[in-house]
Amino acid sequence: MFKCEVCGKEADKHHIVYRSQGGVDFPINFKYLCPEHHRGKNGPHKNRQLDLKYKLELQEKLEKILVKEFYTIDELVTLLKINKGMLKRLLREYKLYKEGYKKADIIYRLMGKKVYTKDMLENYCDFIANF
Ligand SMILES: [Zn+2]
Numbered sequence: 001m002f003k004c005e006v007c008g009k010e011a012d013k014h015h016i017v018y019r020s021q022g023g024v025d026f027p028i029n030f031k032y033l034c035p036e037h038h039r040g041k042n043g044p045h046k047n048r049q050l051d052l053k054y055k056l057e058l059q060e061k062l063e064k065i066l067v068k069e070f071y072t073i074d075e076l077v078t079l080l081k082i083n084k085g086m087l088k089r090l091l092r093e094y095k096l097y098k099e100g101y102k103k104a105d106i107i108y109r110l111m112g113k114k115v116y117t118k119d120m121l122e123n124y125c126d127f128i129a130n131f
């Protein structure tokens with residue numbers, strides 16, 4: 001049983017970058033949330049600002065984990081615990097340099113082909129309009 005990361009109650013698995021947004025199955029894209037903190041009004045599916053906050057946290061985590069400019073598929077599998085076949089498919093459309101895939105491309109793809117910025121939290125209304 002998973003526990004809600006907010007309140008400790010029994011939880012479901014939430015994809016921080018939703019699958020419908022191109023989100024990928026790998027551990028740091030998951031957040032465990034109880035029904036209220038998942039789909040309730042205090043959860044990311046209803047509260048866009050919270051949704052954005054979780055996405056920014058994920059993007060920051062990726063920036064911290066990926067410290068080099070380039071990564072090979074095998075390195076990414078080890079670091080991010082992503083399924084190798086899936087990862088190959090995801091990165092197929094990006095340029096493979098001799099050192100590997102570019103960090104920026106990897107993060108961009110894992111974030112569902114978006115770059116999130118702190119401004120989005122401040123300019124929250126603009127962000128929603130463009131979402
Ligand atoms: Zn909860």
Ligand SMILES: [Zn+2]
Pocket residue numbers: 013014015038045
């Ligand atoms: Zn969810």
